[in-house]
Amino acid sequence: MTIKIIASVGLVFAILVTSVPAMAQNQKALPPVPRTPDGHPDLSGVWQPGSDKPGTWAEANQGVGVAEPGRGGSVRKGANPPYQPWAAKLVLEAYNRRNADDYTARCIPELELGGLSLYPHQFVQTPNLIVLLMEVRHAFRLIPLNEKHPADLDPAWLGDSVGHWEGDTLVVDVTGFKERLVGSKINTDALQIVERFTRVDYNTIEYSATVDDPKALLHPYTMTSKYMLRPGTRLQEYVCENNEDPARFEELDKKGLITREK
């Protein structure tokens, strides 16, 4: 018993002695936010959206319990979209169909707005263009700086992005979206999103997105999230190549097993 108590006290002491300086050292050792030659914060690197834990991917996502896909854990915060009645009805219909017909089921890319933390993003920054590579569904975004949207925009799943710096914040205006009228998220071609990326310290980008769609929403709403730097992580190929038994899925549908009881 005595030995156990001594061992416990010793352990607590050891943890205190080793962890306090380690924490202080970590904070002290954090390098400043890097800057490009033109003075802007440098966002270059591989980042994990929807996380607030520093470190490598393995350190920040240890063992079981990595963040849930599409939810970004508790790091991504924001109200549910304030849909107009017609749009809310469509979302409810999709819910009752268990989102079986969601665009995700066809692997169509979407702006994740700081979520989907299972998949890294890579920022490639140049003076006039920022490239955002997204592992999920093998997608990319081109964000030209200080340019206007083209006058003859073709609607696109990821829209058209243009950016500019407001102080140390990269502000990205996205418009020119294709309509999505089936699934868990509804938008019309009037969708406009303003994103803000601020590298607040070496490890962290604070993110916010203000979403407006006057044809589908009652009013704009804003969501916030974080991106964490993930040294050593490389983006890999992730495309929907698998054709695993589509007939089975249709079979379930025919049996009425997908539709939710209302």
Next chain:
Amino acid sequence: MRLIISIYGCALSGLHSQPLILACCLLAAAPLLAHHSFGAEYDGNKPVTLTGVVTSIQWTNPHFYFFIDVKDPNGKVANWKFEGYPPVVLNRVGWKRTETMLPGDTVTVFGWQARDGSNWAHSRFVTFAKNGNKLESGPPAGNGDGGNRPPVQPQ
């Protein structure tokens, strides 16, 4: 393989005939439904924990699959199919393609069964008998299932 053939067939036959274009494109498009929501295929109210011997692993996108032989108390063996994360995610949560799960390994899998009650399930965790490691193999239940509360109320 079937998808590749379908797309290839599309490109070849599309030069000659409209109906063939349609037929081929339908063939090519249908398999994409394999990337489904959790709720479309699996039932969050049917959790299963099974122990068995791995018979094969498919490192495919957008989801990986593995199969295990499970013996019931009477000695009857049934082959179960489990689905999980894509390989890119498995890599990052500690899986190594050439080491982690190999045919012949005994594993215990937790997940949720398919809606039709067949020997098919979504896997969440796999515990390996050979080293006691427990690894995440798929996302939590929820995507497309959405719990019991709709995301919106009709207004």
